[in-house]
Amino acid sequence: MNIGIIGTGNIAAYLLEQINLNHMVNGKVIAVFGRNQKAGPRLSEQFDVGFYTDIQDFLEMPLDIVVEASTVEAAGLYVKDVVSYKKDLVVSSIGVFKNLDFLEQIKSLAESLGTHIFLPSGAIGGLDVLQSANAVGGLKKVRITTRKSPASLGIESEEEKVIFEGSAYEAVEKFPKNVNVAMTLALAGIGVEQTEVRIIADPAIRQNSHTVEVVGDFGQMELKVENNPMPNNPKTSLLAALSILNVLQNKDGALRIGN
């Protein structure tokens, strides 16, 4: 499997290390697209991968799958091109789908071209429960409480405080780099308006935590993930990068575990 990555940041570098150096996936990253003229050439040399600053040049490479690991804004610019070029796609910046019309467009395009789009669980879990619970529409309430350091959330605070309460749509608009998980939850469950999000800035924590509470006809679930942050970007949890790696590991497998 030939893999391409959009982005030259923290997740991109982690995937390159695990795939091209440690052989954790049955495939190789052959191309990276980005605009950072320092990070790109450095990754190119370190991991024996082509670095492209032109999206068309990048997509003309014989890629089987492209992993977007950039920003919500950059994802908005490029994910449609990826699908148009008949590549499978893994999206990290899930906030790009806050406008459902865009998701529907990309999904129809992929269906017509016979390709696949993967939205990894990222830094949370429980998406299997949500989807099973909603299989015949019995999901009643979904809430996520995210707790990060003030610095990760781009503010200063000496004390713990709730800095946001509202819908997943609003949360992703206000904190595009911090709550992609809320959008994933919304898409797996009851949608961007009804999924409730609470964000807490907590100067005492050393981990990013996400607590997902779900109520439905099936019963209820409470799941808390306490994530170690990535060393080079404390906003991002290690589990987010591991989740993408696992999508790539499972992609062509005959056996599926969980839904």
Ligand SMILES: NC(=O)C1=CN([C@@H]2O[C@H](COP(=O)(O)OP(=O)(O)OC[C@H]3O[C@@H](n4cnc5c(N)ncnc54)[C@H](O)[C@@H]3O)[C@@H](O)[C@H]2O)C=CC1
């Ligand atoms: N789904 C989930 O659970 C999670 C998603 N994320 C998201 O994953 C994405 C990647 O995260 P990190 O690697 O930690 O971020 P990062 O900040 O370390 O790297 C982002 C990269 O995007 C590149 N970029 C920005 N604009 C670009 C453009 N127009 N064209 C090409 N490249 C561009 C930057 O140069 C940088 O290399 C972010 O959007 C982040 O919010 C992060 C954690 C969890």
Ligand SMILES: O=C([O-])CC(=O)C(=O)O
């Ligand atoms: O990595 C995390 O803990 C969550 C995150 O940044 C996001 O969902 O955007």
